[in-house]
Amino acid sequence: MTFTSFAKLAIATVALSALVSCGSLRRGGGDADSYGTNTSSADATNRAVPVQERETTIWDIFKKDNSDVTVKVNKYIWAASLEILDFLPVESVDPFSGVIVTGFGTPPNGGQSYRATVLVRDPSLDARSLHVALQTRGGRAVSGSTVRAVEDAILARARQLRIRDGRF
Numbered sequence: 001m002t003f004t005s006f007a008k009l010a011i012a013t014v015a016l017s018a019l020v021s022c023g024s025l026r027r028g029g030g031d032a033d034s035y036g037t038n039t040s041s042a043d044a045t046n047r048a049v050p051v052q053e054r055e056t057t058i059w060d061i062f063k064k065d066n067s068d069v070t071v072k073v074n075k076y077i078w079a080a081s082l083e084i085l086d087f088l089p090v091e092s093v094d095p096f097s098g099v100i101v102t103g104f105g106t107p108p109n110g111g112q113s114y115r116a117t118v119l120v121r122d123p124s125l126d127a128r129s130l131h132v133a134l135q136t137r138g139g140r141a142v143s144g145s146t147v148r149a150v151e152d153a154i155l156a157r158a159r160q161l162r163i164r165d166g167r168f
Contacts, residue, residue: 073098073120076165077130080157081118084150088116104137113137116150125158127151 073095081100082090088102098120104113115135122129132151134142
């Protein structure tokens with residue numbers, strides 16, 4: 001081994017050890033399990049204690065990536081949304097995040113053109129799981145009663161699909 005290669009190896013080792021020690025100084029030498037938690041006397045009085053967010057380090061690149069985590073959506077609400085809004089052309093569908101975006105269309109026996117965005121947020125079959133946004137061709141939002149009527153129609157159809165499926 002030549003002197004030049006030995007010097008390069010020594011410099012790399014010193015730089016790496018300095019980088020590693022920077023991460024342990026910031027944590028204060030505490031347990032890895034207790035990092036980010038605050039166990040003060042405020043916990044005894046049932047007050048909310050803010051938890052610090054964990055800072056990222058260079059070693060986070062070696063951790064397992066959670067990019068394949070998906071949001072679960074209710075299949076009955078999903079299918080009912082597509083059925084009830086079948087008069088609207090579908091522009092974008094993302095079943096992993098629960099979003100349906102439609103183009104403008106006119107409902108049967110209606111004179112006004114609408115566009116809808118549906119968000120299915122939860123796997124449960126209840127009103128909290130569904131959010132519908134309607135817009136007219138002029139760009140104005142639709143009244144709350146109309147949106148509520150569309151949401152009610154979707155939820156009613158979702159319940160019918162669930163009963164028909166025999167899981168009620």
